[in-house]
Every structure is written in C-alpha cells, then in structure tokens.
Amino acid sequence: MLSYRNIIATIIAVAAITSCNKSQLDLAPISSFDVQADSMNVSHDGASYSLGSPAIFNFTGNPAAITFFSGEVGHRYNYRNRTSATGxxxxxxxxxxxxxxxxxxxxxxxxxxxxxxxxxxxxxxxxxxxxxxxxxxxxxxxxxxxxxxxxxxxxxxxxxxxxxxxxxxxxxxxxxxxxxxxxxxxxxxxxxxxxxxxxxxxxxxxxxxxxxxxxxxxxxxxxxxxxxxxxxxxxxxxxxxxxxxxxxxxxxxxxxxxxxxxxxxxxxxxxxxxxxxxxxxDLTTVTPDIGVAVKNISVAPLPFKYLYTAAGKYDAVFAATNLTTYTQDSITRKIPIVIK
Structure with a gap:
C-alpha cells in the first residue's frame, strides 16, 4: 500500500509534468513563424535603411527560440557549420x-x-x-x-x-x-x-x-x-x-x-x-559564423532592432526552433536588407 507521503509526492510530480507539457503544447506551430521588415522603402532588392538607422523586424508566431544571423561577415547563416575553407x-x-x-x-x-x-x-x-x-x-x-x-x-x-x-x-x-x-x-x-x-x-x-x-x-x-x-x-x-x-x-x-x-x-x-x-x-581552419539569440521560450516575441555598421546588401536570416518533449521543429526566414 502506498503511504500518504508517496501519494503526495506522486501528485506533485504529475502536476509538474502536466504544467511543463502545457507550456510546451502552448507553442504555436513552427510554420506560423514569419518575419517582416518594418521599412518605408521596400523593393525587389529588399528593405532599405539609411546607414546609422536600425533595421526593424516584426515577428508573427511564437516559436520557443529565435536566432538572428545579420548576414555580415562572421554572422552568415550559410556558414554557421563551416569549419574549413581553402585560402x-x-x-x-x-x-x-x-x-x-x-x-x-x-x-x-x-x-x-x-x-x-x-x-x-x-x-x-x-x-x-x-x-x-x-x-x-x-x-x-x-x-x-x-x-x-x-x-x-x-x-x-x-x-x-x-x-x-x-x-x-x-x-x-x-x-x-x-x-x-x-x-x-x-x-x-x-x-x-x-x-x-x-x-x-x-x-x-x-x-x-x-x-x-x-x-x-x-x-x-x-x-x-x-x-x-x-x-x-x-x-x-x-x-x-x-x-x-x-x-x-x-x-x-x-x-x-x-x-x-x-x-x-x-x-x-x-x-x-x-x-x-x-x-x-589545420591550415584550412575557419571559425564558424555565429548568430545572436533574439528570443527564448520564456519571453514573447517583440520587435527586434539591429544596427548595421556598413553600407551594403545583407541576407538577414532568422532561425526559429520549437523543441519539446514530443517534437523538434525548425524553420528559417530570410529578409534581404539594403543599407545605404
């Protein structure tokens, strides 16, 4: 027969698991995640901003985590896993x-x-x-x-x-x-x-x-x-x-x-x-590019601002992830940015 103490411990454990799973299940489907550049000047080249003015990004959806790759050297999504290159x-x-x-x-x-x-x-x-x-x-x-x-x-x-x-x-x-x-x-x-x-x-x-x-x-x-x-x-x-x-x-x-x-x-x-x-x-070594954490599971997505320090064209990439007990999903959204 279970003792009273064991029963109480079991109830607490079940409640904790239920609470944790509820927060995980409340996450929006990863496919609902999207990003829009908040700019008055958008063309086929991308959203344009003046040098010295921050680029502003608005999110829809609520993934557990969002990582930002600006497209600058050292922060390019395509090179996040690159460790070697011939030079x-x-x-x-x-x-x-x-x-x-x-x-x-x-x-x-x-x-x-x-x-x-x-x-x-x-x-x-x-x-x-x-x-x-x-x-x-x-x-x-x-x-x-x-x-x-x-x-x-x-x-x-x-x-x-x-x-x-x-x-x-x-x-x-x-x-x-x-x-x-x-x-x-x-x-x-x-x-x-x-x-x-x-x-x-x-x-x-x-x-x-x-x-x-x-x-x-x-x-x-x-x-x-x-x-x-x-x-x-x-x-x-x-x-x-x-x-x-x-x-x-x-x-x-x-x-x-x-x-x-x-x-x-x-x-x-x-x-x-x-x-x-x-x-x-290894003479072909390169350092993998890195992203910046924009959001984690404990906070709601807010508009994100980023200041580019040089004029040019950049492919900004937001990588979103949902990682729960049941699933692991990810998706990326690329936003072309022009700094003039």
Missing amino acids: ISRLIFTNALNAGTQANSLHVMLSTDFKGVVGSRTVIQGVVTTNTLVYDTAATQANIAAASWTDVTPSKLATNATAVIDTIDLSAYAAAGKKVFVAFKYTAQAGSVQNKWTITNLTLSNNLTDGTIYNIGNLAAYNVPILNYGGTTFNAGWMAFPVSNTYNWAITAGSSLVITGASTAAAATSNAEAWTLMGGC
Missing part, C-alpha cells in the same frame, strides 16, 4: 637579434609527422589538491629528432635589434591536407657570444578570396581561444624544449618568444640547441 596560409612574425653575431642561429621549421609533445597528468594531494600536466622532456626530444622537418626560414631575418617583419606562405602545406607543426629552432656555437632572439607579433592565418582572414595561431596560451569575427577557435599554444645545453626559449603568453644563449665568449663553453613549437594546426 592562402600565411605565417607572419616580427624578429629581432638583440645580441650576438653568430650566423644561421634561427630557423623556422615545419613538420607534418611530428608526434607531439609528451606529457601526463599528476595529481598532488595536499591542502590544495592540484592536477598538473607534467611534460616528458626526453620523450619530446626524441619525437623532435624522429620527425621530418622542412626549413622555411626567410632569407632576410633581422641582423640587429631593429625588428624585421617576415611573411611565409604555407599554402602548399594546406593543400596537402595535413596538420602542420610550426617551430623555431635555435642553435648556438661554442667560443663566442651566443645570439639572443626575440619573436613577437606572430600570427598564423587562413586568408580567403572574399577578403576575410581567419587567425589559426598566435602567441597566446593554449587555453586562450582565438577570436575571429565574434566566434572562437581552438588555440594550440606554444611549448619550449632544450635539446642540448640548458638554454631554452622563454614564452611570455600573448607577447613574445625569447631565447638567450651565453652572454660572453667565456661562458660559451659548448654548443646549444632549443626548440619552441606550436601545433598541430
């Missing part, structure tokens, strides 16, 4: 030689078969429990040595502290369809002051024919996503490993890569080699 891949960076005169001490290297940095997580129990990623330097050094590397060093690196901007076209590697690891390899010789190099303003980008540029890599930390036109993309980040001697790259996230060898001839008793690496990077 021109460019690595751009600024370099400066701050000390030393040794020749051929900096190399830009690429690999498509580097097996990556080796590491494992170590949990340390204490007053504050930490979960730390510990890198295996020896295993990573072995992977560097085993990989095939192509030297793409520019012919005109800096020769003194005056910074030089270099651009390297990596499009051939994008066409190969493999992820690429980018590295700076530092070498120094014993017997004289060893060079100090500073790398700044680094970007790895995919440049499309429509003029859009999608950054794929930079100097930011791996846990800081790359922002392209309002959307975010994974950032591989940089790691540094000495191969011989103890001199290593100093990574200042978001700012620079710096390496300093022996600062005097007397201190330069042995050769040195160190690598800093980023990757793997």
